[in-house]
Amino acid sequence: MTTRIGVITFPGSLDDRDAQRAIRLAGAEPVALWHGEHDLRGVDALVLPGGFSYGDYLRAGAIAAFAPIMSEVKDAAAQGMPILGICNGFQMLVEAHLLPGGLIRNAHQQFIRRDQRLRVENASTAWTNAFDEGDEIVIPLKNADGGYIADAETLARVNGEGLVAFRYLGVNPNGSLDDIAGLTNERGNVVGLMPHPEHAVEPGFGPGTPAAMRSGVDGLGFFTSAISAVVAAAA
Numbered sequence: 001m002t003t004r005i006g007v008i009t010f011p012g013s014l015d016d017r018d019a020q021r022a023i024r025l026a027g028a029e030p031v032a033l034w035h036g037e038h039d040l041r042g043v044d045a046l047v048l049p050g051g052f053s054y055g056d057y058l059r060a061g062a063i064a065a066f067a068p069i070m071s072e073v074k075d076a077a078a079q080g081m082p083i084l085g086i087c088n089g090f091q092m093l094v095e096a097h098l099l100p101g102g103l104i105r106n107a108h109q110q111f112i113r114r115d116q117r118l119r120v121e122n123a124s125t126a127w128t129n130a131f132d133e134g135d136e137i138v139i140p141l142k143n144a145d146g147g148y149i150a151d152a153e154t155l156a157r158v159n160g161e162g163l164v165a166f167r168y169l170g171v172n173p174n175g176s177l178d179d180i181a182g183l184t185n186e187r188g189n190v191v192g193l194m195p196h197p198e199h200a201v202e203p204g205f206g207p208g209t210p211a212a213m214r215s216g217v218d219g220l221g222f223f224t225s226a227i228s229a230v231v232a233a234a235a
Contacts, residue, residue, distance in 0.1 A: 044082075139200040
């Protein structure tokens with residue numbers, strides 16, 4: 001049975017089609033969903049894609065967190081469905097309190113675009129089980145509001161309880177506390193990160209590697225992980 005992964009489009013989403021393509025390349029069926037509906041169409045997992053939902057008014061992801069479909073997203077998260085928030089989707093997840101902390105303007109007040117090295121800190125989530133803890137991967141980063149913040153108590157908790165999914169390596173591009181690039185919830189089904197795995201899934205279109213220009217496909221593991229998690233849950 002084919003795994004069906006929904007991708008929610010919000011006004012201002014830019015990377016929803018890219019996420020759908022990544023899902024297809026991983027071997028699952030992408031299902032287009034709309035922010036203004038209350039129907040997840042029976043999907044097995046969800047992706048909240050990158051972009052500038054609602055123009056990033058108030059704060060990036062703040063308005064989207066109250067979109068009609070987010071009621072169903074919260075219910076699905078509580079039931080253990082794998083949910084991935086990428087960049088603006090990560091911002092939505094923290095604004096909806098599905099992940100702790102917050103995301104603010106980059107430290108240097110500039111939009112950043114770079115191929116970013118990451119270290120996998122938690123390889124036991126629904127979106128990271130294809131990796132090993134400590135793996136180093138490279139996927140594109142592009143954001144203006146990616147600085148992760150949290151109060152001292154929350155920061156101690158995410159570090160102490162293994163909720164940090166990814167850390168920046170080589171350079172901290174946006175001033176995130178403790179080099180945090182992505183988080184997971186306690187259950188491991190909800191993951192958010194600022195870099196874009198959907199842009200590193202196909203040879204010829206990803207980051208450069210020592211083997212060849214634009215040959216990096218480290219992002220594909222996110223989506224094959226979700227497929228494995230869904231299959232394992234159904235077994």
